[in-house]
Amino acid sequence: MDIPQDLSMGERIKLLRESRGMSRPVLAGLCGRGPDWLKKIESGERELRSHALLMRLAVGLQLSDLSVITGGQSAVTQPVPLGRLNHPAMPAVWAAVMNRSLTPPTTTTVNVQTLLGRAEQSWHLWHTSEHNRTEVCALLPGLIRDAEEAARTLDGDDQRSALVALSDVYRLTGQATSYIAPAELAWVVADRALAAAQQADQPDAIAAAAWNMGNILRETAYPEEALRVTTEASDLIRPHLERAPDDWRGVYGALQLHAAVTCAREGREGDAWRYWDAGNQIAKSLPPSYVHPSTVFGRANVDFHAVSVATDLRSSGKALSLADDIDPDLMPSVERRARLWVEVARGHLLRGDRTAALHVMKLAHEIGRETVAYTPSARTVAADLWRRAPRALRKDAGDLAEAIGVTAAV
Structure with a gap:
């Protein structure tokens, strides 16, 4: 109309x-x-x-x-994921998740330690590859089937390890298929990750799965439920923190940052910064070089989340000031580094500085092309720039929008 x-x-x-x-x-x-x-x-x-x-x-x-x-010109498309953004890897991942066999084999040839190593290497690929979504999604069907087989055929300690691996694989599936998976698959994956961790009775795995579930809840507009899940998981793991391994404290810190962003998006400034400070204190208790293998919680990620919180609270001056003090090269994750620049671009847009926003969005795209192309906030920034960039920058803005895929016609 x-x-x-x-x-x-x-x-x-x-x-x-x-x-x-x-x-x-x-x-x-x-x-x-x-x-x-x-x-x-x-x-x-x-x-x-x-x-x-x-x-x-x-x-x-x-x-x-x-x-x-x-509002805006009809030539600028900001797609609504009624189903999903198109990605060629999605059918194979869908088949692996949704066509789970009801009659698993009675034995398995899957080595559980090898399986855990494959899951860890896939998380590393997710955080380090410029084409992380394509490369990780190519590995997921085999990982999902092998993890399911191991979890359903092994017993004793090997089964517990297989269940932790299965939860890890489904968490990775949730990350790698975000914004390209239909809602029903996102919910199935999040639920299976949490169920496997609970069956393994491993508090840190449960907490990590809850972090993943919180992401799904927040991105589907259930912030209160997202906050409940993350705070319950925090309560579960908190008694273990004093003597816990670093990775247990790492996932606890990641839960605090998740809660901080959730509150910031709801405009709850005091709660947002309170949760962020809790994550900051955890980072201070860990070695300076520590990085959690899947959530990449650590010093650099805490600083990155401060920018996100300030941006979501629409405190553009504070967000940009915080970003000025961050060395992006210290962020071990290419995916998070690209998202940092997207947050900086959002801050510049809040101040009406589209020249600076375009500059940093081009940096984000150079660092993580697929991260930018498949992240709604990045697509929104790119569409805004293409629609409203200064005349002298319209060609650059148009080239960026076309590369990301937000233009209906150029």
Whole structure:
């Protein structure tokens, strides 16, 4: 439908809702919110900052392009993942996850220590490859099938180790298929990771799986549930921290940072910085060079999350000041390094500096092409730049948007 360009976001949402004959309670319910929340959004009384909630509104309104809500030129596409962003590896991963055999073999040829090593190497690849999604997704079908086989055929200590490996593999599957997997697969993967860890009765594995589950809950607009899962996992592992191995404290710290970002996206500034400080204290208790193998929790990641928290709280000055003090080369994860520059670009956009935002988005894309191409916040920044970049930078902005895949026509 044709929507007047001068309408606010809230007015657009109301117009779209009414044109579909939807009541306010119905649309609000699809977002996991109440009608009063939606009324305030539509009236402009409340600002909608959450990208995840914008996505849920777009899905509820059956839109394929988020810019119909946010405004802008029709040539700029900000895709709504009604199913998924397209990736050629997804069918094979889907088959491995969803076609699990009900009659597993009675014995296995899978060596559990080799399986654990393969999972660890795949996590390393996820964090170090420029094409991490493609390369890791190519490994996942075999990893999933072997981990399932080992967990269902081994016994005793070997089975516990296999279950930890299975949980690890499903956590990696959740990371590698984020934004390209249908919602039902994301939920299946998160649940299986947590169930395997609980069956292994391994507190650090349970905590890591809860971190993963929290990611799914937050990105599907269930922040309260995400916070509950992460705080319960923190309570589970906290009694072990005094004598725990470094990786147990590492996953505990990762849970604190997860909670910090969740609170920041809800505008809960005090809670956000309180959780961040808890993660910061854990980082101080670990060796300066420590990095958790899957969450990459460590000194550099704590500093990175400070930028994310400030950006989500819309404190652009603080976010950019914090980013100035970070040496990106200290971040061991290519994926996180690319995301750091995306956060910096978001900070520059908040201040209206599209020249600086374009510069750092190009850095992000050079560092992690697939991270930028498959991360909604990065795609949103790229679409904004292509639509509103200064005239002298429009070609560069257009080239970046085309490379990321957010332009409908160039």
